[in-house]
Amino acid sequence: MHKIVFTIVILFLSVSSAGASFGISTDNRSVDFGQMKLEEEKELRYLGDYHSEITCTSSNQRTWYLKVNLLMALTSGANTITPDNFKWQLVWNDGRGTLANPYRFKEFSFNPGLTYISGPGDSQGNAIHLRFKYYLKIPEAQAYGIYITVVRFTLTEIL
């Protein structure tokens, strides 16, 4: 009996460490809007129709989700640009999943917002590429200065 249980434990150990991959990476291009005037609007598309490429890989054979959020508002000292002025759009992907917000800009929020739901064949260890562009409008009342924040992309199996 002990031998059987031991064998099962070894079997699970081998399953849990059998080269599973689950990762996310970017092209590391910062989301830099440069200089903007009051009330100016700008679409950030460094490479023609997109700015950032996110690469997601999973071999877990389970549905995964790509989410995006801001860690804080665009901030310069005590001043902030409210997130409703800052938007993202998923413009292209080579997966077989579903876009959560097809082909239109969506406002950033501090809570992770769904951008993509993986489809059949997206969780077999192959890299799925997703391309994003960004939009920013400077409000009519906004103190001058350099504003910074962090955009976070989260690859998760939790909806």
Add this chain to the structure above:
Amino acid sequence: MIFLLFGILCGFVSICLALEQTFTDLPCSVEVLPTFSLSLDRNQIDFGLVEPGAAKTLPEAGHFNELRCRSNYGRTWHLKAEMLFGPKLAGGDFSLPLSAFKLKVVSAQALSEPKAKFQFAPLDKKSQVIYISQSEENIGKEVVLRFQYQFEPPVDAPAGTYTGQILFTLTDTP
């Protein structure tokens, strides 16, 4: 012993089935440019012919010109006006009293009340504050003031052409 091994087994099963999550971050930045501007859409005021002792208003209804102020320096700003010279008789040293020329703010897009709103007031040779910004106006919300002007030469004013110059100043200093 069996229970212990079963517990270990369940632990491994839950590890195998645990839902995964990971993330990556991108830095984001923008530089909002400074603005400190004052503009006037019409800067030539011509009253035409005016009878001595009679007041002429430009225009009779509505506004003659529009002044726009904007700053996003994050500080209170002041709009000032002064009569640089005049109303002075052309070709001589004679000037009419300052009270012969007046202005009035007929409408405003502003968060507080401008001076000379709805009533004609003369300008001084020293600059006077017409408007003081507040709250969102200190960080870029535009203030628009619309003016009417009035010229009333005294009954004993010598005939001739009178000229003058008004200076509007946008400044951080009170």
